[in-house]
Amino acid sequence: MLDLVKKHAPVTGDQLAEHLGVSRPTLRSDLSLLVMLGMLDAKPKVGYFLGNVLDTGNRSARLFQSITVREVMGIPVNIPDKLSVHDAVITLFTENADTLLIVNDHKRFVGIVTPKDLLKITLGNSSAAAIPISLVMTRYPNIVTVLPDDSVLSAIHKMLLHQVDCLPVINPNPDVMQLPEVAGWLSKSNIVRLMSDASAAEQGEACL
Structure with missing residues (x-):
């Protein structure tokens, strides 16, 4: 864009x-x-x-480049891959979550599910509630992710490039054959909060 x-x-x-x-x-x-x-x-x-x-000399650019995802990420809402669609819908609303992260029995990241995914499977399907969430989710590695030590600026670029509102944060894994662990969750709300804090800090400095 x-x-x-x-x-x-x-x-x-x-x-x-x-x-x-x-x-x-x-x-x-x-x-x-x-x-x-x-x-x-x-x-x-x-x-x-x-x-x-x-402009790389711009103060805002330096801020987003210097702050890591680890410093601003939130806590994700994780659910087990054996959970039913019915229970996933309940979790989505009770936790007020935009997206659910799916983990297996070993707490490894296996996928995500969004409200849109749940709506698609439940509309006109009376038996959808009993379907395991693993049959509905988007599976890893077909998901855009970031690492805790990535810069916020690089995460923003990923959001914009892939047109997503949020990114799962995963821990780096030396074993490429093994599924990663979930470290956190980065959304546009986290970034807007960072911007708000930075703006307030600048205004405080200006008053000194």
Whole structure:
């Protein structure tokens, strides 16, 4: 998306959606995040431009590059792969989770399931509630992940590149044949919170 803005700026949200082959509402959250991060600038009735955060000398860019995922990640909601779809739906709502991470008997990361996945399997399917969640989930390694020591900036780039709102954080595993362990969870909410804290700190410095 950033390459498209660089090439066509100023470009509207509708034009970006047309270039990417998606609907305008699909891009809304990504565009809002990019503007908040300073990666894009927006002018009403004109369009989007590249923001100055992409300049490596920019303070915001240095901040996101220097802070690791470990420092801002949240605690994921993990469920066992033998859990039923019915119980997964209950967990989703009781934990107020956007996504559930699935682990096996050895607490290894095996997949994720989203509300959209659960909606697809349950609509018009009276027997769906008893189906094991392992038959519904997206399986690892077909999932975009980050490591605890990755920079927040690299995680943001992954979110934008793959158009996802959150990323499972996994511990590095020297044995590539073995499934990884879940270390945490990084969402756009974590990043927005980081931005808010950084902004408050800057305002405090300015008052000194």
